[in-house]
Amino acid sequence: MQQAILNKEPKNMLRHYSALYKGELLNNILPFWMNHSKDELNGGYFTCLDQAGKVYDTDKFLWLQGREVWCFSFMYNHIEPNKEWLNMALHGADFMKKYGRDELGNWYFSLTAEGKPLVQPYNIFSDCFATMAFASLDKAMPTDEYKQIALDTFNNIIKRRNNTKGLYNKSYPGTRSLKNFSLPMILCNLSLELEHILGKEKVDEFIPSIIHEVMDVFYHPDLGLVLENVNEDGSFCDSFEGRLLNPGHAIEAMWFIMDLGKRINDEKLIQKAKDIMLHTLEYGWDKEYEGIFYFLDLKGCPPQQLEWDQKLWWVHVEALVALAKGYALTGDENCLRWFEKVHEYTWNKFKDEEYGEWFGYLNRRGEVLLPLKGGKWKGCFHIPRALYQVYKTFEAI
Structure with missing residues (x-):
């Protein structure tokens, strides 16, 4: 070789x-x-796709929604301003804005296809990729709203960085703090x-x-x-x-x-x-x-x-x-x-x-x-x- x-x-x-x-x-x-992956009925993306691309489960995972918004807005920003890519990113971002957060601004882990919460916001990586998504989208289509979502979420990550799961943490405190x-x-x-x-x-x-x-x-x-x-x-x-x-x-x-x-x-x-x-x-x-x-x-x-x-x-x-x-x-x-x-x-x-x-x-x-x-x-x-x-x-x- x-x-x-x-x-x-x-x-x-x-x-x-x-x-x-x-x-x-x-x-x-x-x-x-x-x-x-595009859900034309409810907004957002399906990510549970079989080998041929057929949807086999309709649950929506916020960290993957954020990743896909980031991906298409990033490609729009760095390869070419392809309107189809931007529209794809906006499609996912609109769904995330509408359904993705609890009252404290934490991003849920998963939702139903329609946007109802399924799993509590225990996973900080939902927040990480929401931050990336709206920061990248703000480069493609700058708005105060996208900037604020990215900034608020980032600040929330920094607040949670020493105990990322918060009240959803299963570990007993003080015995083996890793x-x-x-x-x-x-x-x-x-x-x-x-x-x-x-x-x-x-x-x-x-x-x-x-x-x-x-x-x-x-x-x-x-x-x-x-x-x-x-x-x-x-x-x-x-x-x-x-x-x-x-x-x-x-x-x-x-x-x-x-x-x-x-x-x-x-x-x-x-x-x-x-x-x-x-x-x-x-x-x-x-x-x-x-x-x-x-x-x-x-x-x-x-x-x-x-x-x-x-x-x-x-x-x-x-x-x-x-x-x-x-x-x-x-x-x-x-x-x-x-x-x-x-x-x-x-x-x-x-x-x-x-x-x-x-x-x-x-x-x-x-x-x-x-x-x-x-x-x-x-x-x-x-x-x-x-x-x-x-x-x-x-x-x-």
């Missing part, structure tokens, strides 16, 4: 990948969601999404604390790995939660950190993030069947998650983004070698040649486990964002 890359002219290879990823985004992924990596990871990206609303100075103030949380609290240099849960003081907790590794989260976070490093012109931070990303990828790669494990236990104990050995779509496409950015920002050819390896696995295993879009869930051997194209966790987000990031990153080189 290394020899195959070395025999290629790098610029031609990057040009090929850039065109391939752009074509897949514009000709396959976005049309699939445009054609199948910090989780997910929110600091997302805040890396969210802060940049909000810059036109918060202002450059506010974001510049915010960035160091986020970088510290990711790189000094959850990253443990003695392991060379990012932990998913740590004690309040950042120390290791020898428990199911404390031993948990989520290679996809760590890899995704490292491209967020690389973006922040580029913004603040910190070459050492970029190099460090690239090195952590490569080490995590090597650690999480299945040496027997290929692909990246979903979860691992730091000590090799049986993971609590029964799905630990599955191969998931988002893990692999986020790795492709991180590798593309790692190469673009550092010139490290290991990133390019790994990119081709992960690319071959991802495009051969996840892409559905028959019905379009990509599968989300494979078993350890790389066989399709569930043929769905969307559900409670998979929507219109990781794949289109990754295709965009890769094509733009390589195009710039």
